[in-house]
Amino acid sequence: MITIEESKTNNISSQSDNFILQRNNNIIAIAESNIGKLREKNEDFYGLFINDEDPNLILIAVADGLGGLHGSERASRYTIKKLGHFFEKSNPEDINHPNRYKLYLDRKIREINKTLPVGGTTLTGAILGKENLIIFNIGDSRTYGFKNNKLIQLTEDDSKVWEIYKQGLVKKDDIRFIYGNNIMTEAIDGLPWPIHPRYKIVNKNQYDALLLTSDGIHDILSDKTMEDIIINNINDPQMIINRIIDISVNGPADEISEESMEDIYAIGDIPFSKTQPGKDNATGMFVLTKKIGGIR
Numbered sequence: 172m173i174t175i176e177e178s179k180t181n182n183i184s185s186q187s188d189n190f191i192l193q194r195n196n197n198i199i200a201i202a203e204s205n206i207g208k209l210r211e212k213n214e215d216f217y218g219l220f221i222n223d224e225d226p227n228l229i230l231i232a233v234a235d236g237l238g239g240l241h242g243s244e245r246a247s248r249y250t251i252k253k254l255g256h257f258f259e260k261s262n263p264e265d266i267n268h269p270n271r272y273k274l275y276l277d278r279k280i281r282e283i284n285k286t287l288p289v290g291g292t293t294l295t296g297a298i299l300g301k302e303n304l305i306i307f308n309i310g311d312s313r314t315y316g317f318k319n320n321k322l323i324q325l326t327e328d329d330s331k332v333w334e335i336y337k338q339g340l341v342k343k344d345d346i347r348f349i350y351g352n353n354i355m356t357e358a359i360d361g362l363p364w365p366i367h368p369r370y371k372i373v374n375k376n377q378y379d380a381l382l383l384t385s386d387g388i389h390d391i392l393s394d395k396t397m398e399d400i401i402i403n404n405i406n407d408p409q410m411i412i413n414r415i416i417d418i419s420v421n422g423p424a425d426e427i428s429e430e431s432m433e434d435i436y437a438i439g440d441i442p443f444s445k446t447q448p449g450k451d452n453a454t455g456m457f458v459l460t461k462k463i464g465g466i467r
Contacts, residue, residue, distance in 0.1 A: 189201075189202060189203040189204065190202055191408075191409060192219060194462070197459075197462050198408045198409070198459065198462075199458065199459060199462055200219055200231065200456065200457065200458040200459070201408050201409055201411075201412050201456070201457050202217050202219070202412065202454070202455065202456040202457075203412045203413065203416045203454070203455060204217060204452065204453070204454040204455075205387075205416050205419070205420050205452065205453045205454075206452055207387060207420055207449045207450060207451050207452050207453055208420065208448075208449030208450070209449060209450050209451070210238075210451065210452055212244055213244065213452045214235065214236030214237075214238065214243045214244040214247055214292075214452055215233065215234070215235050215236065215247060215385050215387070215452040215453075215454035216233075216234045216236070216244075216247035216248045216250075216251045216292075216454075217231075217232065217233045217234070217251065217383070217454055217456055218230070218231070218232050218251040218252070218254070218255045219231050219232075219456070219458075220255035220256075220258050220259050221259070222258060222259060222261060222263055222266065223259050223260060224262075224263050225263040225266075227301065228263055228266050228267075228298075228299065228300060228301070229298075229299040229458075230254070230255060230258040230296065230297070230298050230299070231296050231297055231299070231381065231383060231456055231458055232251055232254060232255070232294060232295065232296030232297075232383070233294075233295055233296060233312050233383040233384070233385055233454055233455075233456055234246075234247035234248075234250045234251050234292045234293060234294045234295075234312070234359075235247060235292060235293040235310065235311075235312050235385040235386060235387075235452070235454070236290055236291070236292045237290060237291035237292060237293070237355075237358060237360070238353070238451075240290045240291045240360075241289065241290060242288075242289030242290035243289075243290035243291055243292060244290070245288065245289050245290055246287055246288075246289060246290035246291055246292040246359070246361075247290075247292040247293075249283070249287060249288060250283055250287070250292050250294055250359055251294075253279075253283050253286075254279060254280070254283065254294075254296075257279045258298070261275070266298060266300050267300050267301045267302070267303070269298075269300060269303045269304075269305050269372045269374075270372065272298065272300075272305065273305055273370050273372065276298070276305065276307060276370070277368060277370065280294065280307070280309070280359070280366075280368050281365075281366060281368075283359060284359045284360070284361060284366050285361070286361075287359060287360070287361035288361075289361075290360075290361075291358050291359060291360035291361065292310070292358065292359050292360075293309065293310025293311055293312040293355070293358055293359070293385070293386075294307070294308065294309050294310060294312065294359055294368070295307065295308040295309075295310070295312040295313055295314045295326055295383055296308075296314060296383060297314055297381055297383075297458075299376075299458070299460055302374070302375055302376060303372060303373060303374050303375065303376060304372070304373040304376050304378070304381075304460070305370060305371075305372055305373075306325045306326060306370065306371040306372075306373065307368055307369070307370050307371075308326035308327070308329075308368065308369050309329060309357050309358060309359060309366060309367070309368040309369065310328075310329050310355055310357060310358045310359070311328040311329060311330045311333070311353070311355055311386050312326075312383070312384065312385050312386065313326050313328070313383070313384050313389055314326045314381060314382070314383050315381065315382040315383075315384070315394075315397070316373070316377075316378035316380075316381055316382075317378060317379055317380040317381070317382060317398075317401055318377055318378045318379050320398075320402050321398065322382065322394055322397055322398035322401060324343075324394065325371055325373075325381075326369065326371070327369060328346075328355075329355050329356045329357035329358070329369075330346075330352065330353075330354060330355050330356060331351065331352075331354045331355075331356060332346040332349045332351070332352040332354075333346065334356070335349070335438065340434065340437075340438050341431070341434050341435060341438070342431065342434070343394070344393040344394060344395070345427070345431040345434065345435065347389075347390050347391070347393070347425070347446055348427045348431060348432075348435065348443045348444060348445070348446065349435055349443060349444070350443060350444040352390065353386065353390075376460055376461075378460055379459065379460065379461050380401070380457060380458060380459050380460060380461075381456075381457075381458045381460060382397065382401070382455065382456070382457050382458075383454075383455065383456040383457075383458075384397075384415075384454070384455050385451075385452060385453060385454040385455075386451060387419055387420075387450070387451035387452045387453030387454065388415060388416070388419045388453050388454070388455050390446065390450075390451065391418065391419045391422075391424065391425075391446050391447075391448050391450075391453075392415065392418055392419060392425075393425060396418070396425075397415060400414045400415055400418075401457075408457050408459060411457050412455050412456075412457050415455050416453055416455055418448065419448060419449075419453040419455075420448055420449045420453055421448055421449065422448035422449075423448075424445060424446045424447065424448050425446055426445075427443060427445070431443075
């Protein structure tokens with residue numbers, strides 16, 4: 172575990188190293204990535220970047236390279252590093268006008284897609300401005316907000332099973348049990364057709380913390396399990412991430428209820444599958460937004 176007392180040069184991007192970012196002896200952010208039990212390499216990549224001109228402006232992001240595509244570990248790395256460099260050099264005045272900066276951010280993500288050298292990747296994260304947040308997402312990695320002891324998913328998955336959930340046919344946590352839940356409808360993939368990243372602006376930031384996860388976490392843990400871990404360890408952010416990663420990789424696995432199984436069977440020719448801890452790379456980042464100097 173790398174522990175850093177924050178300075179302007181401490182922008183972090185990594186594929187496997189775990190880190191804690193501190194400011195004035197307070198933990199600001201903590202991340203951990205685990206290869207899991209079945210993968211030969213870690214295709215996840217995460218980053219935290221501090222604006223060159225204003226250290227209270229921060230970008231956090233997680234990318235999950237698409238399994239099955241050659242070089243996807245390079246795609247996730249390329250995407251995070253390109254986006255991070257763009258943010259570091261951005262004008263703070265632009266960042267603090269979220270509707271304006273969202274357009275610049277969208278342009279950059281589309282540019283990254285066009286220049287992606289190999290593979291494909293998801294992308295999720297947030298821009299932490301002086302008062303506001305810009306949440307962004309493409310693919311099935313997720314950004315959650317935590318407030319009033321509730322964990323709330325702020326992004327939508329670009330996946331076939333998410334479309335089934337949006338139709339009201341299954342509960343959100345039950346899409347973990349649908350076979351083929353890794354089939355995405357959008358990603359950064361370098362292909363010559365348009366992509367459609369999603370954005371959400373949170374004015375007057377209302378969240379005490381943000382949690383970013385790759386599907387190696389939320390395909391195993393329910394939102395309620397993650398929420399309980401945060402509540403029970405709210406004064407120990409390191410334990411929050413350690414517990415989330417440990418259960419994602421080592422279990423125990425959740426069992427599907429009979430009611431949920433009946434809901435899935437009722438859809439048609441869609442088989443259910445058991446969750447399998449450790450089946451994929453697992454990456455999580457937990458950021459205490461209210462402890463960053465500029466965000467109140």
